[in-house]
Amino acid sequence: MSASLLQVRVWRGGATGAFRSYEVPRRESQTVLDVVTYIQRRLEPGLAYRFACRVGMCGSCAMTVNGVARWTCRTHVAKAVVHDTLEIAPLANLPVIRDLVTDMREFFDKWARAKGRFVPTATRRDDFAVVCPDRPERRAADAAIECIGCGVCYASCDVVRWNPAYLGPAALNRAWTLVNDVRDGDHRTRLAAVAGDAGCHACHTQMGCTERCPKEIAPTASIAGLKRATARAAVKGEL
Amino acid sequence: MNRAWRARNHPAYWAFLVHRLSGLALAVFLPAHFLVLGQALRGEAGLEGALRWTDSPLVKVAEIAIVVLLAAHLTGGVRMLALEFLPWRDWQKSLAALAAGATVLFGLAFALALVGGG
Ligand code: FES
Numbered sequence: 187m188s189a190s191l192l193q194v195r196v197w198r199g200g201a202t203g204a205f206r207s208y209e210v211p212r213r214e215s216q217t218v219l220d221v222v223t224y225i226q227r228r229l230e231p232g233l234a235y236r237f238a239c240r241v242g243m244c245g246s247c248a249m250t251v252n253g254v255a256r257w258t259c260r261t262h263v264a265k266a267v268v269h270d271t272l273e274i275a276p277l278a279n280l281p282v283i284r285d286l287v288t289d290m291r292e293f294f295d296k297w298a299r300a301k302g303r304f305v306p307t308a309t310r311r312d313d314f315a316v317v318c319p320d321r322p323e324r325r326a327a328d329a330a331i332e333c334i335g336c337g338v339c340y341a342s343c344d345v346v347r348w349n350p351a352y353l354g355p356a357a358l359n360r361a362w363t364l365v366n367d368v369r370d371g372d373h374r375t376r377l378a379a380v381a382g383d384a385g386c387h388a389c390h391t392q393m394g395c396t397e398r399c400p401k402e403i404a405p406t407a408s409i410a411g412l413k414r415a416t417a418r419a420a421v422k423g424e425l
Numbered sequence: 426m427n428r429a430w431r432a433r434n435h436p437a438y439w440a441f442l443v444h445r446l447s448g449l450a451l452a453v454f455l456p457a458h459f460l461v462l463g464q465a466l467r468g469e470a471g472l473e474g475a476l477r478w479t480d481s482p483l484v485k486v487a488e489i490a491i492v493v494l495l496a497a498h499l500t501g502g503v504r505m506l507a508l509e510f511l512p513w514r515d516w517q518k519s520l521a522a523l524a525a526g527a528t529v530l531f532g533l534a535f536a537l538a539l540v541g542g543g
Contacts, residue, residue, distance in 0.1 A: 253428030
Protein backbone atom coordinates (compact mmCIF):
# COMPACT_ATOMS: atom_id res chain seq x y z
CA MET A 187 0.00 0.00 0.00
CA SER A 188 1.79 3.09 -1.18
CA ALA A 189 -0.46 6.12 -0.75
CA SER A 190 -3.32 6.65 1.69
CA LEU A 191 -5.42 8.28 -1.02
CA LEU A 192 -6.52 6.83 -4.32
CA GLN A 193 -7.21 9.09 -7.28
CA VAL A 194 -10.30 7.64 -8.91
CA ARG A 195 -11.78 8.74 -12.20
CA VAL A 196 -15.32 7.50 -12.74
CA TRP A 197 -17.41 7.69 -15.89
CA ARG A 198 -20.49 9.87 -15.41
CA GLY A 199 -23.20 10.10 -18.01
CA GLY A 200 -24.45 7.84 -20.79
CA ALA A 201 -22.99 7.28 -24.25
CA THR A 202 -21.72 10.83 -23.97
CA GLY A 203 -20.37 11.97 -20.68
CA ALA A 204 -17.07 12.52 -18.95
CA PHE A 205 -14.84 11.14 -16.25
CA ARG A 206 -15.13 12.83 -12.90
CA SER A 207 -12.39 12.61 -10.28
CA TYR A 208 -12.75 11.52 -6.68
CA GLU A 209 -10.35 10.87 -3.84
CA VAL A 210 -10.91 7.66 -1.92
CA PRO A 211 -9.00 6.53 1.15
CA ARG A 212 -6.83 3.50 0.50
CA ARG A 213 -7.65 0.49 2.68
CA GLU A 214 -6.16 -2.90 3.13
CA SER A 215 -7.61 -5.67 0.95
CA GLN A 216 -9.82 -3.09 -0.72
CA THR A 217 -11.64 -4.19 -3.86
CA VAL A 218 -12.53 -2.00 -6.79
CA LEU A 219 -16.20 -2.49 -5.87
CA ASP A 220 -15.39 -1.17 -2.38
CA VAL A 221 -14.01 1.96 -4.01
CA VAL A 222 -17.11 2.47 -6.16
CA THR A 223 -19.35 1.86 -3.17
CA TYR A 224 -17.39 4.39 -1.10
CA ILE A 225 -17.86 7.00 -3.80
CA GLN A 226 -21.58 6.30 -4.06
CA ARG A 227 -22.15 6.33 -0.30
CA ARG A 228 -19.95 9.29 0.64
CA LEU A 229 -19.22 11.46 -2.37
CA GLU A 230 -21.66 10.96 -5.20
CA PRO A 231 -25.06 9.58 -4.12
CA GLY A 232 -26.33 9.78 -7.70
CA LEU A 233 -23.71 7.36 -9.05
CA ALA A 234 -25.30 4.39 -10.82
CA TYR A 235 -23.59 0.99 -10.71
CA ARG A 236 -24.55 -2.66 -10.34
CA PHE A 237 -23.60 -5.33 -7.88
CA ALA A 238 -25.37 -8.00 -5.88
CA CYS A 239 -23.47 -10.88 -4.36
CA ARG A 240 -20.03 -9.29 -3.77
CA VAL A 241 -18.49 -12.77 -3.82
CA GLY A 242 -18.06 -13.46 -7.51
CA MET A 243 -21.20 -15.44 -8.13
CA CYS A 244 -23.82 -13.20 -9.71
CA GLY A 245 -21.77 -11.59 -12.47
CA SER A 246 -23.37 -8.16 -12.16
CA CYS A 247 -20.41 -6.04 -11.07
CA ALA A 248 -18.17 -6.10 -14.15
CA MET A 249 -16.65 -2.76 -15.20
CA THR A 250 -13.68 -1.48 -17.14
CA VAL A 251 -10.90 -0.81 -14.66
CA ASN A 252 -7.88 1.04 -16.03
CA GLY A 253 -8.78 -0.18 -19.49
CA VAL A 254 -9.32 -3.84 -18.60
CA ALA A 255 -12.70 -5.50 -18.10
CA ARG A 256 -12.88 -7.04 -14.62
CA TRP A 257 -15.30 -8.36 -12.02
CA THR A 258 -14.90 -5.55 -9.52
CA CYS A 259 -16.02 -7.39 -6.38
CA ARG A 260 -13.17 -9.88 -6.70
CA THR A 261 -10.54 -7.51 -8.02
CA HIS A 262 -8.27 -6.05 -5.39
CA VAL A 263 -7.29 -2.45 -5.92
CA ALA A 264 -3.67 -3.56 -5.62
CA LYS A 265 -4.09 -5.67 -8.74
CA ALA A 266 -5.57 -2.99 -10.97
CA VAL A 267 -4.17 0.29 -9.69
CA VAL A 268 -1.62 2.24 -11.78
CA HIS A 269 0.29 5.04 -10.03
CA ASP A 270 -2.34 5.27 -7.27
CA THR A 271 -4.95 5.94 -9.93
CA LEU A 272 -8.04 3.99 -10.95
CA GLU A 273 -10.10 4.78 -13.99
CA ILE A 274 -13.47 3.09 -13.78
CA ALA A 275 -15.74 2.98 -16.81
CA PRO A 276 -18.72 0.88 -17.89
CA LEU A 277 -18.07 -2.33 -19.82
CA ALA A 278 -17.12 -1.84 -23.46
CA ASN A 279 -19.18 -3.15 -26.41
CA LEU A 280 -22.48 -2.57 -24.61
CA PRO A 281 -24.72 0.51 -24.64
CA VAL A 282 -24.31 2.63 -21.51
CA ILE A 283 -27.50 3.33 -19.61
CA ARG A 284 -25.97 5.61 -17.02
CA ASP A 285 -22.59 5.94 -15.34
CA LEU A 286 -21.26 2.41 -14.77
CA VAL A 287 -24.44 0.59 -15.77
CA THR A 288 -24.65 -0.97 -19.22
CA ASP A 289 -27.62 -2.40 -21.06
CA MET A 290 -26.97 -6.16 -21.08
CA ARG A 291 -30.03 -6.98 -23.21
CA GLU A 292 -28.16 -7.62 -26.44
CA PHE A 293 -25.60 -9.72 -24.57
CA PHE A 294 -28.29 -12.07 -23.24
CA ASP A 295 -30.41 -11.96 -26.40
CA LYS A 296 -27.42 -13.46 -28.12
CA TRP A 297 -27.50 -16.41 -25.71
CA ALA A 298 -31.03 -17.02 -26.94
CA ARG A 299 -29.94 -16.58 -30.56
CA ALA A 300 -27.19 -19.15 -30.00
CA LYS A 301 -29.91 -21.53 -28.75
CA GLY A 302 -28.49 -21.42 -25.27
CA ARG A 303 -31.57 -23.04 -23.81
CA PHE A 304 -31.65 -26.70 -22.83
CA VAL A 305 -34.10 -28.74 -24.90
CA PRO A 306 -35.24 -31.68 -22.79
CA THR A 307 -35.83 -35.12 -24.25
CA ALA A 308 -37.30 -36.65 -21.11
CA THR A 309 -40.32 -35.78 -19.00
CA ARG A 310 -40.74 -35.55 -15.25
CA ARG A 311 -42.02 -39.09 -15.27
CA ASP A 312 -38.74 -40.40 -16.59
CA ASP A 313 -35.96 -41.41 -14.29
CA PHE A 314 -32.88 -39.20 -13.77
CA ALA A 315 -30.48 -39.26 -16.68
CA VAL A 316 -27.21 -40.91 -15.77
CA VAL A 317 -24.22 -39.07 -17.23
CA CYS A 318 -20.88 -40.63 -16.45
CA PRO A 319 -18.49 -37.93 -15.16
CA ASP A 320 -15.64 -39.43 -17.19
CA ARG A 321 -17.30 -39.09 -20.57
CA PRO A 322 -15.46 -36.67 -22.86
CA GLU A 323 -18.69 -34.73 -23.47
CA ARG A 324 -19.28 -34.35 -19.76
CA ARG A 325 -15.71 -33.13 -19.26
CA ALA A 326 -16.01 -30.63 -22.11
CA ALA A 327 -19.24 -29.28 -20.64
CA ASP A 328 -17.67 -29.16 -17.18
CA ALA A 329 -14.81 -27.00 -18.40
CA ALA A 330 -17.22 -24.40 -19.73
CA ILE A 331 -20.21 -24.57 -17.39
CA GLU A 332 -19.17 -22.18 -14.60
CA CYS A 333 -19.95 -19.00 -16.56
CA ILE A 334 -21.59 -16.32 -14.39
CA GLY A 335 -22.66 -14.16 -17.34
CA CYS A 336 -20.66 -11.13 -16.26
CA GLY A 337 -19.93 -9.93 -19.80
CA VAL A 338 -16.19 -9.49 -19.25
CA CYS A 339 -15.38 -11.72 -22.25
CA TYR A 340 -17.89 -9.88 -24.42
CA ALA A 341 -16.35 -6.53 -23.50
CA SER A 342 -12.83 -7.86 -24.16
CA CYS A 343 -13.54 -9.15 -27.67
CA ASP A 344 -12.49 -7.16 -30.73
CA VAL A 345 -14.69 -9.27 -32.99
CA VAL A 346 -17.76 -8.13 -31.04
CA ARG A 347 -16.56 -4.56 -31.54
CA TRP A 348 -16.00 -5.05 -35.28
CA ASN A 349 -19.11 -7.11 -35.98
CA PRO A 350 -22.00 -6.15 -33.70
CA ALA A 351 -23.99 -9.19 -34.84
CA TYR A 352 -21.28 -11.59 -33.58
CA LEU A 353 -22.78 -13.82 -30.91
CA GLY A 354 -19.73 -13.41 -28.71
CA PRO A 355 -17.70 -15.69 -26.44
CA ALA A 356 -20.24 -16.17 -23.65
CA ALA A 357 -23.18 -17.18 -25.87
CA LEU A 358 -21.00 -19.51 -27.93
CA ASN A 359 -19.51 -21.00 -24.77
CA ARG A 360 -23.03 -21.66 -23.51
CA ALA A 361 -23.96 -23.31 -26.82
CA TRP A 362 -20.90 -25.52 -26.51
CA THR A 363 -21.94 -26.79 -23.07
CA LEU A 364 -25.29 -27.82 -24.55
CA VAL A 365 -23.74 -29.40 -27.62
CA ASN A 366 -21.98 -31.61 -25.09
CA ASP A 367 -25.11 -32.27 -23.07
CA VAL A 368 -26.12 -35.80 -23.99
CA ARG A 369 -29.64 -35.18 -22.64
CA ASP A 370 -30.29 -32.28 -24.98
CA GLY A 371 -32.59 -32.92 -27.93
CA ASP A 372 -31.82 -30.18 -30.43
CA HIS A 373 -28.14 -30.23 -31.30
CA ARG A 374 -28.85 -29.71 -34.97
CA THR A 375 -30.72 -26.42 -34.60
CA ARG A 376 -28.09 -25.18 -32.19
CA LEU A 377 -25.21 -26.02 -34.51
CA ALA A 378 -27.04 -24.27 -37.35
CA ALA A 379 -27.54 -21.24 -35.10
CA VAL A 380 -23.84 -20.92 -34.31
CA ALA A 381 -22.51 -21.80 -37.77
CA GLY A 382 -23.48 -18.54 -39.51
CA ASP A 383 -21.55 -15.36 -40.23
CA ALA A 384 -22.13 -14.09 -36.72
CA GLY A 385 -21.26 -17.44 -35.15
CA CYS A 386 -18.21 -19.42 -34.13
CA HIS A 387 -16.40 -19.10 -37.45
CA ALA A 388 -16.16 -15.32 -37.02
CA CYS A 389 -13.78 -15.78 -34.06
CA HIS A 390 -10.23 -14.60 -34.83
CA THR A 391 -8.68 -16.48 -31.91
CA GLN A 392 -7.40 -13.31 -30.27
CA MET A 393 -8.34 -14.95 -26.98
CA GLY A 394 -9.16 -11.78 -25.11
CA CYS A 395 -12.08 -13.73 -23.61
CA THR A 396 -9.86 -16.53 -22.37
CA GLU A 397 -7.30 -14.09 -21.05
CA ARG A 398 -9.85 -12.06 -19.08
CA CYS A 399 -12.52 -14.54 -17.96
CA PRO A 400 -12.62 -14.21 -14.16
CA LYS A 401 -13.78 -17.82 -13.86
CA GLU A 402 -10.82 -18.96 -15.93
CA ILE A 403 -13.03 -20.51 -18.54
CA ALA A 404 -11.54 -20.72 -22.03
CA PRO A 405 -14.32 -19.64 -24.41
CA THR A 406 -11.77 -19.90 -27.21
CA ALA A 407 -11.62 -23.65 -26.58
CA SER A 408 -15.41 -23.85 -26.64
CA ILE A 409 -15.56 -21.88 -29.88
CA ALA A 410 -12.89 -24.12 -31.40
CA GLY A 411 -15.05 -27.08 -30.37
CA LEU A 412 -18.05 -25.52 -32.11
CA LYS A 413 -15.96 -24.93 -35.23
CA ARG A 414 -15.11 -28.63 -35.34
CA ALA A 415 -18.65 -29.73 -34.54
CA THR A 416 -20.22 -27.49 -37.19
CA ALA A 417 -17.64 -28.56 -39.77
CA ARG A 418 -18.35 -32.21 -39.01
CA ALA A 419 -22.09 -31.62 -39.27
CA ALA A 420 -21.62 -29.80 -42.57
CA VAL A 421 -19.60 -32.67 -44.00
CA LYS A 422 -22.32 -35.10 -42.97
CA GLY A 423 -24.87 -32.86 -44.65
CA GLU A 424 -26.67 -32.12 -41.39
CA LEU A 425 -26.36 -28.34 -41.56
CA MET B 426 0.63 2.35 -21.61
CA ASN B 427 -2.52 3.53 -23.25
CA ARG B 428 -5.84 2.13 -22.15
CA ALA B 429 -6.96 0.52 -25.40
CA TRP B 430 -3.68 -1.29 -25.62
CA ARG B 431 -3.66 -2.41 -21.98
CA ALA B 432 -6.72 -4.55 -22.60
CA ARG B 433 -5.02 -6.24 -25.55
CA ASN B 434 -1.52 -6.66 -24.21
CA HIS B 435 -1.39 -10.43 -23.84
CA PRO B 436 0.47 -13.16 -25.76
CA ALA B 437 -2.49 -14.39 -27.80
CA TYR B 438 -3.26 -10.90 -29.07
CA TRP B 439 0.36 -10.46 -30.05
CA ALA B 440 0.23 -13.77 -31.88
CA PHE B 441 -2.91 -12.60 -33.67
CA LEU B 442 -1.27 -9.32 -34.71
CA VAL B 443 1.90 -10.99 -35.96
CA HIS B 444 -0.11 -13.55 -37.91
CA ARG B 445 -2.38 -10.96 -39.51
CA LEU B 446 0.33 -8.39 -40.30
CA SER B 447 2.76 -10.97 -41.70
CA GLY B 448 -0.06 -12.27 -43.88
CA LEU B 449 -0.79 -8.79 -45.21
CA ALA B 450 2.89 -8.10 -45.83
CA LEU B 451 3.25 -11.38 -47.71
CA ALA B 452 0.21 -10.56 -49.79
CA VAL B 453 1.95 -7.35 -50.83
CA PHE B 454 5.23 -9.13 -51.48
CA LEU B 455 3.95 -12.05 -53.53
CA PRO B 456 2.88 -10.05 -56.63
CA ALA B 457 6.36 -8.47 -56.75
CA HIS B 458 7.88 -11.93 -56.40
CA PHE B 459 5.88 -13.29 -59.32
CA LEU B 460 6.69 -10.22 -61.37
CA VAL B 461 10.40 -10.96 -61.01
CA LEU B 462 9.92 -14.64 -61.79
CA GLY B 463 7.80 -13.61 -64.74
CA GLN B 464 10.89 -11.97 -66.23
CA ALA B 465 12.11 -15.45 -67.10
CA LEU B 466 9.32 -15.74 -69.64
CA ARG B 467 10.80 -12.80 -71.52
CA GLY B 468 14.15 -14.48 -71.81
CA GLU B 469 17.23 -14.98 -69.75
CA ALA B 470 18.49 -11.41 -69.85
CA GLY B 471 15.52 -9.96 -68.04
CA LEU B 472 15.70 -12.48 -65.22
CA GLU B 473 19.49 -12.07 -64.98
CA GLY B 474 19.01 -8.33 -64.57
CA ALA B 475 16.42 -8.83 -61.88
CA LEU B 476 18.58 -11.40 -60.10
CA ARG B 477 21.60 -9.11 -60.19
CA TRP B 478 19.46 -6.46 -58.54
CA THR B 479 18.77 -8.91 -55.72
CA ASP B 480 22.50 -9.02 -54.95
CA SER B 481 22.39 -5.55 -53.43
CA PRO B 482 22.67 -5.53 -49.60
CA LEU B 483 19.37 -3.75 -49.16
CA VAL B 484 17.55 -6.48 -51.04
CA LYS B 485 19.42 -9.08 -49.00
CA VAL B 486 18.08 -7.56 -45.80
CA ALA B 487 14.62 -7.46 -47.31
CA GLU B 488 14.94 -11.14 -48.18
CA ILE B 489 15.71 -12.00 -44.58
CA ALA B 490 12.68 -10.00 -43.54
CA ILE B 491 10.53 -11.94 -45.97
CA VAL B 492 11.78 -15.28 -44.69
CA VAL B 493 11.02 -14.13 -41.15
CA LEU B 494 7.54 -13.09 -42.28
CA LEU B 495 6.99 -16.44 -43.95
CA ALA B 496 8.20 -18.28 -40.87
CA ALA B 497 6.01 -16.13 -38.65
CA HIS B 498 2.98 -16.73 -40.80
CA LEU B 499 3.67 -20.45 -41.10
CA THR B 500 4.24 -21.06 -37.39
CA GLY B 501 1.31 -18.80 -36.57
CA GLY B 502 -0.82 -20.94 -38.84
CA VAL B 503 0.43 -24.14 -37.24
CA ARG B 504 -0.36 -22.68 -33.83
CA MET B 505 -3.85 -21.86 -35.02
CA LEU B 506 -4.39 -25.38 -36.34
CA ALA B 507 -3.18 -26.83 -33.05
CA LEU B 508 -5.54 -24.55 -31.13
CA GLU B 509 -8.51 -25.46 -33.26
CA PHE B 510 -7.94 -29.16 -33.76
CA LEU B 511 -6.07 -30.48 -30.74
CA PRO B 512 -7.53 -30.77 -27.29
CA TRP B 513 -5.95 -28.08 -25.16
CA ARG B 514 -6.41 -26.16 -21.98
CA ASP B 515 -3.37 -24.53 -20.57
CA TRP B 516 -0.62 -24.71 -23.09
CA GLN B 517 -1.88 -22.12 -25.53
CA LYS B 518 0.60 -19.53 -24.29
CA SER B 519 3.49 -21.94 -24.67
CA LEU B 520 2.23 -22.46 -28.20
CA ALA B 521 2.56 -18.77 -29.03
CA ALA B 522 6.05 -18.75 -27.54
CA LEU B 523 6.93 -21.84 -29.55
CA ALA B 524 5.75 -20.16 -32.75
CA ALA B 525 7.78 -17.05 -31.96
CA GLY B 526 10.86 -19.15 -31.20
CA ALA B 527 10.58 -21.12 -34.42
CA THR B 528 10.19 -17.87 -36.36
CA VAL B 529 13.38 -16.42 -34.94
CA LEU B 530 15.17 -19.69 -35.64
CA PHE B 531 14.11 -19.69 -39.30
CA GLY B 532 15.18 -16.07 -39.70
CA LEU B 533 18.59 -16.66 -38.12
CA ALA B 534 19.22 -19.80 -40.14
CA PHE B 535 18.39 -17.98 -43.34
CA ALA B 536 20.50 -14.95 -42.41
CA LEU B 537 23.45 -17.26 -41.67
CA ALA B 538 22.98 -19.09 -44.96
CA LEU B 539 22.95 -15.80 -46.83
CA VAL B 540 26.05 -14.49 -45.10
CA GLY B 541 27.81 -17.84 -45.38
CA GLY B 542 26.78 -18.32 -49.01
CA GLY B 543 27.51 -14.73 -50.07
S1 FES C 1 -21.13 -8.61 -7.23
FE1 FES C 1 -21.71 -10.60 -7.85
S2 FES C 1 -20.01 -11.18 -9.11
FE2 FES C 1 -19.37 -9.26 -8.32
